[in-house]
Amino acid sequence: MEQLSESARLVHRNNIDLIEIDNRWSTATISLFGGHILSYVPKSDGRDRLWVSDAAIMDGSKAIRGGIPICWPWFGDLHGQADTSLPSHGYVRNQTWRIIHIQESDTGTQLQLAPSCVQGKGFLGEASLLLDVHVGDELCISLITKNLGDASLSYTAALHTYFAVDDIKHTELTGLSGEYKDKTQQFAIFQTPEPYRFSAETDRVHLCQPSSLSINNNDKHTLVHSEGHDSIVVWNPWADKSTSMADMTNEGFRNMLCVETAVTTTKVVAPNEKHVIVQRIR
């Protein structure tokens, strides 16, 4: 174990390094494999806002099922290449990230992490990528893409957050409106339902940019604030997919809901410019 700062320590578990944070406001766990936040628990109520599969593979051999996977430099298979071997959701969630900076502030613990290799097969840009995390009375995650090249670069991305819910069948999502593309219906366009409840596999790209959403189940409300996005992705695999995925238990779908702050329409970043996607959770 290595003490990194007053509130943060580095521990090694099952072949991956974890940063464990315990400060005045909250606790959090971040895997350096994937730059992957696994847990965020405000001390005000002791409730983990994030969900990790009981069957998650935690040895660095596969992206961790749960927490906040970093999808970059593409979302899904939106890499624009003919190469079908390119990994879903990009390649940085399968890399070991390094700690760039950690500091304590009077509002929490601030960290900056970077992937080991930003360039990769399928990405034509020249960029730097930084994950800036603030762990306090809310969890603030910023994914910062900076164009270091002489030509514009294009990317898509998502903060693919798995939120914990008591029971998906008694969960409602508020704050979304307008049209969405339904991946379970060949991306046909539908209107956002009101109330927004869940009773089957749900895989939707909402084309609106709400700044604030709320995930409500019973008396628990998780607030999600987004910036820099062009869409919000909502996903629950439901029973069949949950059963078919090796890193999900058959009943795993009941206690999770992905609400993802995403860029799913190609974002162009000019030379020396940067683009930031932000998700704040409380």
Ligand code: TA6
């Ligand atoms: O964000 C929703 C989604 O694109 C779903 O279609 C499903 O594939 C999910 O991501 C999980 O993807 P993964 O590659 O982590 O299994």
